[in-house]
Amino acid sequence: MELREYLEQVDAAYETLSGGVLEERLLFLVDDCRQTYGQESAPYASLLGELGAYCRGQGRYEESETYFRQALELLERTAGKESVAYATALGNLASVHRFAGQCADAEREYAACLALYRRTVGTGDVLYAAGLNGLSMVYLDQNLLLQAARLQTRAAEILEGLPQCRDELAVSLCNLGLLLRQMGRLREAEEKLSRSVALFEGELGTNTPHYHAALNGLGAVDYSAGRYRQAQSRFRQAAQAAERLYGPDHWECRVAREHMELARRSAEAGRQRRSG
Numbered sequence: 001m002e003l004r005e006y007l008e009q010v011d012a013a014y015e016t017l018s019g020g021v022l023e024e025r026l027l028f029l030v031d032d033c034r035q036t037y038g039q040e041s042a043p044y045a046s047l048l049g050e051l052g053a054y055c056r057g058q059g060r061y062e063e064s065e066t067y068f069r070q071a072l073e074l075l076e077r078t079a080g081k082e083s084v085a086y087a088t089a090l091g092n093l094a095s096v097h098r099f100a101g102q103c104a105d106a107e108r109e110y111a112a113c114l115a116l117y118r119r120t121v122g123t124g125d126v127l128y129a130a131g132l133n134g135l136s137m138v139y140l141d142q143n144l145l146l147q148a149a150r151l152q153t154r155a156a157e158i159l160e161g162l163p164q165c166r167d168e169l170a171v172s173l174c175n176l177g178l179l180l181r182q183m184g185r186l187r188e189a190e191e192k193l194s195r196s197v198a199l200f201e202g203e204l205g206t207n208t209p210h211y212h213a214a215l216n217g218l219g220a221v222d223y224s225a226g227r228y229r230q231a232q233s234r235f236r237q238a239a240q241a242a243e244r245l246y247g248p249d250h251w252e253c254r255v256a257r258e259h260m261e262l263a264r265r266s267a268e269a270g271r272q273r274r275s276g
Contacts, residue, residue, distance in 0.1 A: 006029055033046075049089060091109070130155075219231045
């Protein structure tokens with residue numbers, strides 16, 4: 001099998017399997033790739049990266065870091081430290097350090113990743129935008145909102161010029177809108193979040209956590225602006241979107257319903273003040 005076919009098999013596994021069965025399938029594909037291409041090959045490094053991403057998604061950060069480091073070291077020997085593949089693997093390692101709360105390591109690795117992308121694919125590529133997004137999230141985790149917003153704005157500007165990257169643009173606009181809301185820049189936040197929602201609803205589909213996040217962000221913007229009825233409607237939509245994704249008992253659903261109830265009570269209190 002070619003590497004492209006292995007990656008297609010990985011995508012198919014995510015679409016059709018879950019839990020331990022999914023992990024077993026991924027492990028099988030990684031081992032099969034190793035046997036096909038050898039333990040010192042770039043395709044095997046790519047499959048190790050897929051396994052690292054799976055463990056990261058499961059919150060198993062130590063295992064994820066191990067797989068990402070193995071992929072990085074292998075790509076250094078096969079593709080070289082000046083390759084796009086090496087830069088991507090470095091970004092993967094940065095991402096798991098970010099999730100694990102190791103912000104200094106993540107910041108250093110994302111900076112190195114971006115420098116390498118500048119030398120290889122340039123600053124107008126989707127990979128460079130992805131690196132900017134990752135570093136932006138590291139700054140957000142440290143409550144450095146201005147720096148985070150600056151990088152996320154640049155990422156969105158790059159993606160605006162790439163018609164084939166509408167999904168990535170919707171996610172970047174959602175992230176930027178949420179940042180702007182935290183900064184109190186409500187008008188700008190509403191503009192970005194509304195565009196993100198429109199992209200998901202009109203082109204990309206709504207079965208994604210970022211659609212729920214954008215709706216929730218719009219609800220928060222409306223609430224901050226005193227538009228409580230509108231906020232209640234947005235939070236209701238967010239709760240419904242979260243329920244479709246996670247089920248009715250997930251904490252994201254509970255939080256959205258709590259926000260909806262808070263907006264309802266605020267709207268009722270406002271109505272009573274006006275009538276009194």
